[in-house]
Amino acid sequence: MTLALRSGCEAHCPGCRHRTLSGDDSLRQKYQFLASQLEPWQAQLQPVASVTGEQRWGYRDRVQLSCAWQQGWRAGLRRRDELIPIPHCPVQSPRVRRALALLLPLLPPPEQDFQLAYWVQSGAQLVLVLKQAALPECPWLSAHLWAQLQHLGIEGLWLHLHPSAGRKVLAKPGWHLLRGAAYSRDASGLIHGPAAFQQLLPQLFNQALDCAETFLQPSASTRVLDLYSGSGSSLRRWHQHGAAVLGVEISAAAIDCAARNVPEAPILRGSCENRLPQLEQWRRENSNAHYLLYTNPPRTGMESAVTDWVAQQLRPTRIAYLSCSAGTLARDLAQLTASGYRVETLQPFDFFPQTHHVETLALLQREG
Known part of the structure; x- marks a missing residue:
């Protein structure tokens, strides 16, 4: 169904490709796109979680x-x-x-x-x-x-x-x-702060974190590595369950906010690949620990060396991977599944209604 432009929408604006689609048609297109990009795991792909009605408008704060x-x-x-x-x-x-x-x-x-x-x-x-x-x-x-x-x-x-x-x-x-x-x-x-990243639909982002938390099951007996950890929203969750946590983040503004939001959580500043020596040292401190991984990388996905270290050295029992690019997610899932991980669920989230963008939470379990 093609809809008329909403009041105030500039016809020549290049911003929102789905603005003339109904909500159902937009979600259908996003699901079909993910199904094509993530075809090897299509059976695990769930319907796109979204908001409805007026919640799809006026959300970009x-x-x-x-x-x-x-x-x-x-x-x-x-x-x-x-x-x-x-x-x-x-x-x-x-x-x-x-x-x-x-x-x-x-x-x-x-x-x-x-x-x-x-x-x-x-x-x-x-x-x-x-x-x-x-x-x-x-x-x-x-x-x-x-x-x-x-x-x-x-x-x-x-x-x-x-x-x-x-x-x-x-x-x-x-x-x-x-x-x-x-x-x-x-x-x-x-x-x-003024430069820190924020999710635009907090209720939907919290739903994504709820899914990750339920799957990962962080507890006082686990150690959670949080890659691309941002301002601390996910770190705070794992810490509240008593888990020993470690974050890695490249943005100084995000780290500054995370230090205020979760002062107890240590965070390494820099790219995840450049911090691999410190991550390996952290792993060796307790090589028999029950490790979990939460990762929320940029559109480029996880660096290949980081994915390889996760799969071959860290070997977390469960992984929750929130991705904003189906292409790089497919690449990283292929590397992880070839190393003994099974994709349990792919849960998409419509964090950007009216646009073609869609994010996906991949939940993986180590086999054996």
């Missing part, structure tokens, strides 16, 4: 929008060199839409030393990325405007100076907190 001066500042997505403004995008949360409508008209033009390149919003944390090295004066940020932003749910307002902003939007230096708090809490009570 974390955005990264390009900005350009077009007789006033506009924010949206780029298609080649063209900026397509999306001020009323129905997928974006009311907080994002209202903050854009309030703040963009009040920001100074480029000739007043204000080179706005990106609008980055993570829930209650808002970052204006300026493509310049000098910190501008901000007479536009009055007490009244800040009170209005707070009323919309903005708790921290930042300027981020990044002279080479482009494909890489954020850099390590150049952060300036103009008003408010440097950290906020998400719907699950976890602390996050």
Whole structure:
């Protein structure tokens, strides 16, 4: 079924490929795509878990929008060199839409030393990325405007100076907190900063973690390795069950938040492949332990050397693998099943309604 564009949806926006599909048709296409990509394990593939009705709209409370001066500042997505403004995008949360409508008209033009390149919003944390090295004066940020932003749910307002902003939007230096708090809490009570990743549908993400937790069965008698551990949402779960945990994460912003969310959990900073010597040392400390693995890698999947170490050295009893790429998941599952693991369940999750994206939780059991 083909639907009319929802009110506020920009026809030329390249963002949401499934926006004219019904919810059922979108989920059907996602399931068929996964069935083709994960064909060797199609019998284990479950229906796509999703949200319904109005929950499929207005959920994107974390955005990264390009900005350009077009007789006033506009924010949206780029298609080649063209900026397509999306001020009323129905997928974006009311907080994002209202903050854009309030703040963009009040920001100074480029000739007043204000080179706005990106609008980055993570829930209650808002970052204006300026493509310049000098910190501008901000007479536009009055007490009244800040009170209005707070009323919309903005708790921290930042300027981020990044002279080479482009494909890489954020850099390590150049952060300036103009008003408010440097950290906020998400719907699950976890602390996050302006640059930390957040899942867009926390109820669905918690459902995925519930599935992983039920399958892994972490306890005081287990050791859980959490790869690409993020801001600590999964680490906190395993720790609450008394398991000895270890995380690995490359993002400094995520590690900073994880240290606040799960201060008891040690985390190694860096890529998982570069941390293999420390991981092997951790394994050898108690080689007879009952190991479990939770992994949530980027689209590139797990590094081949890491997958090989997991399968040949760590040998966890159970693995929960949350993937955002069916292609790299299929590659890694092939390597794991060839090393003595059995795929018990593939549970897809529709974390990005209206788009073609779909994530899959793979649950694997060691044989023998």
